[in-house]
Amino acid sequence: MLNEASMCEKLAVACRILAMEGLVDEILGHVSVRVPDTDEMLIRCRGPYECGVAYTQSDAIQRVTFEGGGAKHGYHVPKELPIHSEIYKARPDVTCVVHAHPPEALICGIAELEFRPIFGSFNIPAMRLALEGIPVFGHSYLVTRPDLAKPFIDAMGDKDVCVMRGHGITVTGRSVEDAVVRALNFNTLAKVTLQVAQTGREARAISEEDIAELPDLGQTFNEEWVWRYYERKLKQLERN
């Protein structure tokens, strides 16, 4: 793992990438990473100069306990901290948690569209997500307490993406890159699912035979390269 300062920088970049790609807007959404072998995490907070997720700098990433203690004076942990801490408590395999509000996934959730493996090689990791099944958590309340997180954690199970109907998505990963790239892949699935639905047509899932021929690249194939692409795109955007 990187040292803490580098990890804070990486989380800030993750926030800005998610904003650039439309998965978060205004001041809503947060990313965290577990501090190994502790009950603490680094998480995007709102500080005295808060001006939106798209402009997150590393000072906004604070090290806090699972209960939310320890942020520097003037920094507020997200109201929905329990999304992060309850996942870290329940799932030792999870290193990073992304909570975002992508409009297309929201609209799919509201319209109760199913996420199915309707494409293959177009985006194999997204297809794998659909194949494994995307749990949908039916409540749209703010997850501000552990008791409110509990049914959400149950609904998500051991999956890495959960749609929270009328709310947003939560995505987990083995690293920041892993979770962010998975969130982006799922967003692609949601966009395609929505547009197909808007034609009024039913889409067939791809065949078993095709699935058998698709290499199991995991859900975040080539994440290093993909991450580098978004870093580069962000740099170009921010140079303007």
Add this chain to the structure above:
Amino acid sequence: MLNEASMCEKLAVACRILAMEGLVDEILGHVSVRVPDTDEMLIRCRGPYECGVAYTQSDAIQRVTFEGGGAKHGYHVPKELPIHSEIYKARPDVTCVVHAHPPEALICGIAELEFRPIFGSFNIPAMRLALEGIPVFGHSYLVTRPDLAKPFIDAMGDKDVCVMRGHGITVTGRSVEDAVVRALNFNTLAKVTLQVAQTGREARAISEEDIAELPDLGQTFNEEWVWRYYERKLKQLERN
């Protein structure tokens, strides 16, 4: 309240933010703020160098009476000044009025889509707007006279957002930030409502239970932070 020059600057920024976000276009739309303890307002006018709401500078903000008198030579008050003055007369609680033409709200109005609380935590203030009900004014004429404003004021009642079918929206607030952020929140509701409708599916409203768990953040939660985000985004846009 700020001094008048600062308030003019803030109104100009408000106009540019609304243009940046697509709520106004070309030369249509205006924002005003009541001058406390008077029958006057500061309002966006068209001056000799008029070149669109997106390029509003503070010189375009003129102090005028509720009847429209007092603008500097060469500055024209909006033809629809009565939208502003009649609201200020009827509702002492209102400090700021935004009149805008966002396409999605227009399309929802034309297609007679209902604005309902179809999401929760995705955008709680927008959900509250839907929950309280969005009055729709059925006429699309220009509100150029007090007698034409009357039925509009009646339709709007004590609400802070009114859709004017075939025309646009009028939004009120306790401050410029309050009204602008509410207009932006409503725009989010309209965009989601439209996209859900384009899937051909009926959306369920969220449950009473979820609503009970949603904190009442008002309709413009965190308006200071949200406003700062848009100021920052505007700065980036204008630096180009």
Add this chain to the structure above:
Amino acid sequence: MLNEASMCEKLAVACRILAMEGLVDEILGHVSVRVPDTDEMLIRCRGPYECGVAYTQSDAIQRVTFEGGGAKHGYHVPKELPIHSEIYKARPDVTCVVHAHPPEALICGIAELEFRPIFGSFNIPAMRLALEGIPVFGHSYLVTRPDLAKPFIDAMGDKDVCVMRGHGITVTGRSVEDAVVRALNFNTLAKVTLQVAQTGREARAISEEDIAELPDLGQTFNEEWVWRYYERKLKQLERN
């Protein structure tokens, strides 16, 4: 009328505004203006350095006869010159002709959506266009000869906008600004019409009563202020 060099500059700006707003793309589409008291026009041609309508400079504007003669060596008049010349011959009131390929109008034409006065104050000039009726020319061939122009001219009649199904639109005006702003207004009508249709709902036309209350905003409104807005927007785009 401006001198010829200034008029060429204005036509080049018109081309770039139409490209910026998505009404023309790649190398297709052209604008012309009648040379008063002659059988000649200034028209956008393709020169040796042709690189798309979005990058039109005034050298591409050539003075040619209604038969297409007189362009400088290396400059090609549009294959569809007869759209321009036959309109100028048939309609002495027309000073400017815009031929463009806006996707939304195309899609409305293909889907046989009707253009109706479904909004009022949102965009009064666009509503007036719908109220007067938008003729649709049913053929999608290239108008390369006067005999092919004839039925198109007949279909257009004395109207200022004609949709050419499967092809594009032709818009006329009393000046360059008049024709370009009308094309933009019509484009707004087409976009709204398309989006309403994509909800699957029928839209009601606005009432006679509302129409009676809608003022005729006159020429300054569009030609001076709206044009200046697009000039300013273009300048900002091109500064990048």
Add this chain to the structure above:
Amino acid sequence: MLNEASMCEKLAVACRILAMEGLVDEILGHVSVRVPDTDEMLIRCRGPYECGVAYTQSDAIQRVTFEGGGAKHGYHVPKELPIHSEIYKARPDVTCVVHAHPPEALICGIAELEFRPIFGSFNIPAMRLALEGIPVFGHSYLVTRPDLAKPFIDAMGDKDVCVMRGHGITVTGRSVEDAVVRALNFNTLAKVTLQVAQTGREARAISEEDIAELPDLGQTFNEEWVWRYYERKLKQLERN
């Protein structure tokens, strides 16, 4: 043919144009050109600094055999090299192969929308593509071996565009410009087809009579000018 260095530069530009126009995203998609009179091609590979198709530089273009040998150390040929090599083997007329993942064509494929000549002069080369028929390959597996390429080659036949359902498109040409402009023209057809379908209406094909009047400009009319437009647009984008 250009010398090899210039051809590599042109292929890199082709990749960036396809990314700019949304036909490829992230790190997926590739373009190749046959090396005349050999069993080799120049093809976009992933190198040690891979950061997305939008940022392709000429170093990423490697000269490799039809079996994939010969790339410089650290450069990986596409897993789907057989798409390119099997086409070059089967079709001596083909000089360039584009493999891309445009979302609209994908969505049309998933929704099983037909590509028909629903417009004429709007984009004549795209209309010709529809008229000649767009084969759809029904499998969405990765084409990683010659035996997997075989049924795809059979489905594509002697056509220059093939939709690979749930995957993307493959487009061939007599030159890089020819293939890229054809891919862009097909993308226009896909976008219009999708939007028409989203109105829920059936579109009529244009008439035989209109088709007869449409000059046969081929499928990539004015490719030199169109290519120059995209080069210019790319330059403007990259200057930012």
